[in-house]
Amino acid sequence: MTLQRESATSLYEQIAQQLLTEIQQGQFGALGKLPSESELVERFEVSRVTIRLALAKLGDDGVVERKQGKGTFVAAQQVRHDLDALRSFHDSLVLQGLKPSMKMLGQRIVEVPEELAQLFSGQCVNVDRLHIVDDEPIAFARSYLTAELADVDWHAAAQEPLYSVLERITGKPVSRADMAIRAREADKTLAQHLGVKRGTALLVMQRTSWFDDQQCCDRTTFYIRPERYEFVLSGVFKTRQA
Missing domain, CATH: 1.10.10.10 (Winged helix-like DNA-binding domain superfamily/Winged helix DNA-binding domain)
Known part of the structure; x- marks a missing residue:
């Protein structure tokens, strides 16, 4: 112009x-x-x-x-995550016409953390990834996954949603996910990953996923920049019978 x-x-x-x-x-x-x-x-x-x-x-x-x-x-142009649909964080972005990418930050086999002892036994896979939209980080994700994924080449699978990896390796689809949402301030590490100031308020979504046989396959915590992100839950109310 x-x-x-x-x-x-x-x-x-x-x-x-x-x-x-x-x-x-x-x-x-x-x-x-x-x-x-x-x-x-x-x-x-x-x-x-x-x-x-x-x-x-x-x-x-x-x-x-x-x-x-x-x-x-x-104004009012936000990324939405529908809580009443079972889909990965990555897929929820794709369905909105976005072109998200993921950056692998780390992978390792670890002993199951004490707070996850009721979900996994022995060892599990720890994977850290950064979700990026329009060349900006939108969420840092820390996942603990079933030990069946121990041999996955995570750098090769960097752009593949976790649910897709789980189904491809185990042959079992994820059938259920429980989610909890809270808020917290960004510490030094999160601030560096997300490009925000230390102490910035973040949305936190904790997701626990299960196979159909009730085996826990995924505990992922997403630390999300909130200024362009919202969670949506649709409710259906049934008419009460007299």
């Missing part, structure tokens, strides 16, 4: 209109994050004050939301 610098319409209003058009065309990805102020300054060749006025106008119009220290996002 070429700004009309002699126009009666101010530069910031022209920029706001151009960004609005691009938002309506879906040009800022499913997470809806706009370029930084510096990138917009360079693109439009205007001052930072002009860019801030343009973003402020979009904010006043309810088009964007500005998150301190995080950037500017398209």
Whole structure:
């Protein structure tokens, strides 16, 4: 876009209109994050004050939301995770038209942690992965898995959802998952993985998955950046009989 610098319409209003058009065309990805102020300054060749006025106008119009220290996002454009459907975290992103990726951070065989003694026995597989959308980390996942997955080449399977790996290796589909949601602050390690400040509030989803024979196959804890993420649960109410 070429700004009309002699126009009666101010530069910031022209920029706001151009960004609005691009938002309506879906040009800022499913997470809806706009370029930084510096990138917009360079693109439009205007001052930072002009860019801030343009973003402020979009904010006043309810088009964007500005998150301190995080950037500017398209308003109400959130990643959703339906709690009433049995699917992996990765698959829930794909179904929304996103193109997520995963980064392998570590894998090892470990003795079952004391707090998981009722779920596994002997040893289990510990896998850490980072979920990424639009080149930004959205969640850090730490998984403890059945020892049947001990020989998996996790680097080769880095982009494969855990449920797919479980079914491919064991021949048994996951039939049930229990989930609990809470909040916590990011410690130093989580802050580094997710690109946030230490102490930032995170959503935490703990998922325990089971095969049809009631064998626990997965305990994964997801630490999620909350500014663009929401959990959804649909309820169906039956009419009470008199």
